[in-house]
Amino acid sequence: MTSRGLLVVALLAGGVPGRAAVAATDCEPARCAVQAAIAQNCSCATAPNHGQYVSCVAHQVKALVASGAVPTTCKGAVTRCAAKSVCGKAGFVTCEIPTDACVIPAGATTGTCAANPALTCATSLDCGAACKIKHDADLCTAVGGTVGTSPTCCASCTPTP
DSSP states (O other): OOHHHHHHHHHHTTSOTTOHHHHHOOOHHHHHHHHHHHHHHSOSTTOSSHHHHHHHHHHHHHHHHHHTSSOGGGHHHHHHHHHTBOTTOTTOEEEEEESSOEEOOTTOSOEEESSOTTSEESSGGGGOEEEEEESSHHHHHHTTOEEOSSSBSSOOOOOOO
């Protein structure tokens, strides 16, 4: 049987052996722990283009995996975070697009989310949002989004005291 055939059989049988560990690993703590080291060597603000920025991050992550600072299973997740950024993309913005509506009764300042009335909200962004990269702020607002303050669609890391 060819390797392609084995892959199809493995997928039909419930997945590829060894992949479960990758899906179960939470890579956010590792990404946040090395974020400063990556930023020191790969500047988002001065990146000549997006491809060079992502390449720089990939090389840094490879070195961090070799040093043991990033688990091997998190290499892709940490690198993908750089790909989900506007670094090296002049004029691009991150855009927070609401995924649900906040229903606020007349005269009230807060309401509840349409899909989950148990959640209190002040804006639709409080009910959930999807982050997308847009060519400019106008394209973001045209789809009902709010221009993000971060250069990446990855979750922000809380600095450790």
